[in-house]
Amino acid sequence: MTVSAKTVPPAEPTTLHQRIRADLEGKILSGEWKPGHRIPFEHELMAQYGCARMTVNKVIAGLVAAGLIERRRRAGSFVIQPRIQSAVLEIPDLANEIAARGEAYGYRLLSRRLRVAGGADPAESGMATGEGVVELRCLHLSNGRPFAVEDRLIALAVVPEAASVDFSRTAPGSWLLGHVPWTAAEHRISALAAGAREARDLDVTKGAPCLCLERRTFRAEQTITYARQLFRGDAYNLVAHFSPKG
């Protein structure tokens, strides 16, 4: 019977749970099962892995709790749309944020070039030397006044489409959020004084306090993008709500 499935303990020290879960997670995170895809029915998975329905059920319940899957009675279980923002510390989509405040959002691309990652710049740590990147510098405006300058690198190895996107009207952050699923991110937040160039771009005096948000976003082990956003200290706050659990 299904005993045969249990007589194969040689290689894997993992439990059945974990293997099934890892399998499903892998298919979702790798993109093999895209958002909206209906995953196999519990019956099918149960046959496929040779286990009881409770076992499959438990795994899927876990994925639901993790926010990867949505279940609908009678219809099946579906891979969920990537949420625009994590429930914990949102990856800010500046356009939305400004709009939510009732101000007019503006965007301007300052420069754009394709080049090869050199490795010298610490910003490029995590991107393989020799890898192609898009390098952008752009400005975010609120009611016509600049409030943030953004320097960004996008790894072409992970997002080849980025090479042919015209970022002169679309901010790279918004574009990436809508096009590329990510699995992890790292924020570094600091305060620093505006340099000469930054002061000019942000229309503040040199030395004015600015909030600096550096963000690296990953998919699996690959760095997707690095962004450094410098905000006028007098015009921007970061807010995060969260609870111990989810």
Add this chain to the structure above:
Amino acid sequence: MTVSAKTVPPAEPTTLHQRIRADLEGKILSGEWKPGHRIPFEHELMAQYGCARMTVNKVIAGLVAAGLIERRRRAGSFVIQPRIQSAVLEIPDLANEIAARGEAYGYRLLSRRLRVAGGADPAESGMATGEGVVELRCLHLSNGRPFAVEDRLIALAVVPEAASVDFSRTAPGSWLLGHVPWTAAEHRISALAAGAREARDLDVTKGAPCLCLERRTFRAEQTITYARQLFRGDAYNLVAHFSPKG
């Protein structure tokens, strides 16, 4: 048999799961079961609620996933110490952080008074007017040099013990993390220029950029504490790692 348990659907539209879970969560969050408390064995809960062990097991597994409970074989299941840091954006325990960097942590209490919340100060929003609070001002040092000043309010209605704690050696943040379970928090991060007093406390020039972290922590609907930490911009970064799920 246990059917009698199922023939009582009158008042509650909730499932057995949810009721048990709510029960246990309530006991933990209300403080009835303090951190370290051994919750009843699965056998006992199973008898208490008249259900199968799987059901209890599922509930407890959920609480483990939520980070409220820790399980130890043979020993039982225990209410977890409030985690030093949430997995998502840690509530920084400055002493630990400095120690982790290999620097010597120092702390100094600048002032302490008991008073009544006035409501005028925006810092006190969320605390009922007329409520007693402990008001602290203290300094955090790294290798003997100041790197952060902290202003803090603690609501005595929620944490009456705070009135009799001597904060001259223990930082309020560390004390609260170890003594009071919280259910939600809100961070506001901004950059601003050091004022005269702050410049003096932090040993920087007036106008130097500082990272300002305001934090409000809640238990159920009550504000537990408000903290405003001002960091030297040249000495401190906030780092947050996270993924779409938890």
Add this chain to the structure above:
DNA sequence: GCCGCGCTCATGTCTACACATATGGGCGAG
């Protein structure tokens, strides 16, 4: 042709049982 009833099927919840596994504590040997 349109509407609604009812069947069907996938998930939701729960039970009763079974065996694996690790560990705390007791007991016996040295």
Add this chain to the structure above:
DNA sequence: CTCGCCCATATGTGTAGACATGAGCGCGGC
């Protein structure tokens, strides 16, 4: 008295089956 082995026990994992629920869909009546 101390150390180490062994066992009782609580959790970890999985199975097989049962009934409840609710939404999609087709069929039949109007």
